[in-house]
Amino acid sequence: MISADARRAPHRGWLLWAVYGVLGAVLLAYLVSLVVRADNSSELVDGWLVAAFEFVGSGLCFLRAWLSPGRRAVPLAFGVGTLSWAVGDLLLTMESSGGATVPTPSIADVFYLGFYPALYVGLVLLVRRQARDVTSAMWLDGIVAGLGAAGVCAAFIFGTLVRTTGADPAAVATNLAYPMGDLILLALVVGVSAILPGRRNAQWVFIAVACAVNAAGDTANLLKAPGGDFGFATIFDAVAWPTAILLISLALWLPGRGKALGVAHKAPGMILPALGAASGLAILLFGSFHPVSAVALGLATATLVVVGLRFWVSVVQMRALTHKRHRQAVTDDLTGLGNRRQLFYLLNDFFADAADPTTPRRDLGLLFIDLDHFKEINDSFGHSAGDELLRQLGPRLIGSLRSTDVLVRVGGDELGVVIMDADIEYATAVARRLIAKLEEPFVLDAVSVRISASIGIASAPTDAGDSAGLLRCADLAMYRAKLRASSYETYRKDIDEDGNRLRLVEELRTATQEGRFLLHFQPQVNLGTGEVTAVEALLRWPHPRLGLVPPLDFLPLAEEAGLMPLITDWVVDQALAQSATWRAAGRDVPVSVNVSVSNLLDKRFIPSVSEALGRHHLPGSALTVEITETSIISDFDECKRVIGELRTLGIGVAIDDFGAGFTSLAYLGTLAVSELKLDRTFITGIAEGADRDLALVRATIELGHALGMRVVAEGVEDDATLTVLGGAGCDIAQGFFISHPMPAADLVLAAVVVSGPPQLSVASNAG
Known part of the structure; x- marks a missing residue:
């Protein structure tokens, strides 16, 4: 499993595996030697060897940056961080040579602690590169999970660390900075796991293991050496730091692509945030009966504060989602106009207000528009051209309407216009303006096309007392316009008497065309x-x-x-x-x-x-x-x-x-x-x-x-x-x-005998 760069140059991939194989073998041999030598180990030799491992790991990070034009930020940040740690190890080895006691803090601590901000920057850049579509809610989930995990670690570790680091404030602050830095790293990695469960890949696995190994090494070293005395005889912390740096460098050479986002808020993706919230609450409850470090209590409190913020974001998102779904439900996918459902929402609201005796009377005009010969456009230019015509139609007609008027696509080549606070005269004037707009040519596939339309006009509450009735009146008026080959017709009661006939004529027209x-x-x-x-x-x-x-x-x-x-x-x-x-x-x-x-x-x-x-x-x-x-x-x-x-x-x-x-x-x-x-x-x-x-x-x-x-x-x-x-x-x-x-x-055509019933002249093929 190697990156795309390595796959493009196979010899480079094998070389990388060979390098890491050799480093792993040497590190394993060093571990065995520590076990065999036990108390006879040389801190000076061990220090130089560990620093060498760390410099090699840092160099591999910089090599990755050099070979990744356009994507160098993450490996550079990791390279700077691991180099800072390696320099700190080198300085500590040099200061402790000859058995000298190294004070806490020292110049080496500056470089050790420089590891953490560089790693933070690299991890944040890596998350942004792989998860550009992460929402604010998902970030909050990650923060909840990270704070909860940090709080648990602080509750179990910080009390012991404070007791073992002595009374010197500078030494206490310096020694506590390491587990704090490790907690933040672990919180960040856990948070990423919470927000990107569908994107977990080899990079994040190796980074998580590296951070855990580094944190374990720091903790073991502090617990082993009260007062800040960093020794190199302990097997675990001697191997943990170079192992962590080599794992970080190796992660940069592994594939970083994950699966598409979309599962982050399903049940598995919510486990870590839920555990983080539960952990914060448990720490606060436990702290009510037993002494807990202030750091742990602070992290637990911060966890619950973020949980509250997350709940508020969820409410905002649900309201936005409800509004979005409502918009989708009343929007025509092709044209972006309102659809038939929105038309009935508007009409139903109007008639509901009209039925309220406390509401002042208002008039409403409804135009029902049917494009003439639209099928011929589809047949001549293709359905894509017909779709494009409908898309062009909306903006053109909206330009002739007021901001309070609503244009909808009822279906097919039928449109509707709801005109609020308008009598039949104003609605008729709007119809004339729309007809004039339709007379202007449309350009479809570089061809100028002219269309016409038939418009039926109805008014409420004069013509109808409900939504379906008003739409029917406008529909009948439109059929009358088609029958008379006029551009528009207003609804009249006598049209209703001939409504079925008008509809039949239009259906006959469609049957003739098809x-x-x-x-x-x-x-x-x-x-x-x-x-x-x-x-x-x-x-x-x-x-x-x-x-x-x-x-x-x-x-x-x-x-x-x-x-x-x-x-x-x-x-x-x-x-x-x-x-x-x-x-x-x-x-x-x-x-x-x-x-x-x-x-x-x-x-x-x-x-x-x-x-x-x-x-x-x-x-x-x-x-x-x-x-x-x-x-x-x-x-x-x-x-x-x-x-x-x-x-x-x-x-x-x-x-x-x-x-x-x-x-x-x-x-x-x-x-x-x-x-x-x-x-x-x-x-x-x-x-x-x-x-x-x-x-x-x-x-x-x-x-x-x-x-x-x-x-x-x-x-x-x-x-x-x-x-x-x-x-x-x-x-x-x-x-x-x-x-x-x-x-x-x-039919089966045959000769017959005229003198009798001519049953043989025509017979069914079935019989």
Whole structure:
């Protein structure tokens, strides 16, 4: 286990281990010689040898500093401290040569005691380097643990030391300075262990052992030599000091990286501070009944004072943590704005005050903002660009608000603004300012992007009496703004009556943009051959709340909202895609789709249909467009022109629901229509033998044939009607009796026998 520097130069690592191995072996041999020589040891020889060991250890500290550019402070401090101790040992050896008595204090004591401040500086620098994220509470925990440990040591040692150091004040002060210095070192190391339990490493282990060995050597020497007489015959203190210095130097060469901080205040990390606090309390209690040194009592008192300070810091931290967690709970992570939770906090507080009769009346305005076409930005530039747009949006809009107004992100591309002490007129003025700000371009990935928004405005307590109701009012007003393509709308009571419809329109708009529709297909059977000659594509909307919505329930809304061109484009594309799939499988099955008058009057309708045919590599005959009589009458000349263009492309054109409207027969003869579809009401009852109804059906079929059109009867629901239609010369039939509309995957197209229930024409793949 060596440092990164040594790993980068392997020969250096082996050399270091060799040096410390030799030093350890020599130190062990010296220890053995002390044991063997016992009373015959030479204090002079021992003193020079110990000093030599200490100078080598100090030199290794300075070598570490020289080899660590940019991180020299700690090894330099350790080097100065160990050098000071080694010089003190050298001076003591020189002063005691020839058997001379060394006074206490002496010049050697100055260098001995210089060891401690240098070590303190080095340890503090090491802690700061390895634990830059230590909090004030963690430092206090370390101080509690250190003071408690120092108090225990003082309680057991200082009384004896005072008795053995004599009455000379200078000698007493000097001799007590050593255990005091050792206590501070040990307290610092114990404190580090308390605040950095997740960072303990080889460095701190060796430093802790070195400090403990040095303290034990000092204590043994003082207890052995009353009056300050430092002898070198004692085996323990002769070996303890050089061992401590060598361990300190070795610690500098070991890895100093620890694990990430984060476990310091879990249960294991709180053991030492808890023991320190308990020790301080125990010393004070013990001192009430037995004599204890003043130093121990002072340390115990200081421990409990720091414990009280630590408790106060904990209270402050808990309050700060509670505030921080509350801020996080009401803050949107992406934008830094308030979130939906904060919106309801503000609204709930407002309505709680409004319910208090002693509180003066206040008004509140709520803006509900929905960005238009935000999905298109995500699709075009990516979701990261959409996120960046939302991040830019907050600061821009906040600039148009008062300091008391609050902008929140409700969710997705929806924002809300709470405007305190504002009536509906002021809220409307704010909405206009926000719209103006939104008109300014945003820069996303070096591209200038412009957006718009729809804003709903509601006021409390006028419009609603609770938070959910007010948000609903603003939401409905926003939907009205979208439906009318206006920038903003204020809530009115009449909007509430149409609220569900407005919401459905917006949901339909989203479904249109994202293509959330289904096509079911209903076969059309040739009554002469029994073959399935075509299918009609029927649109369905799978709504998450309403289930499968039929077209009659949502297409009028689509017309009103101007969504029909997009929906028709989707239907044509999907229907032709399915026809291409059948064609690839060997079945040429044309598809019919319904189009509205808005499609016929749309200049891009013909190009869009032509493009879809080309995209799926299909001829025009693969598609039939069904048009109602009312669509043609609304603008006959334009419809006639569009029908002619469709027929030029080879696309079939059918008059849907024929007989239910008021189409002039003269007009019918001028249209290039390829197919007549008899309305279901036209054929109802012909199976009961109503001669008049049957005569009308026969006449219509003959008229269609005379004009060169195929005649299709839809709404066939029984075998008798199917048989009558076949006898009347009808070409094609369609209805529930033949097959209900179903997904393409469930259809199996096959020939049928017309004379009976055509059960083989369409079957489920499952069966």
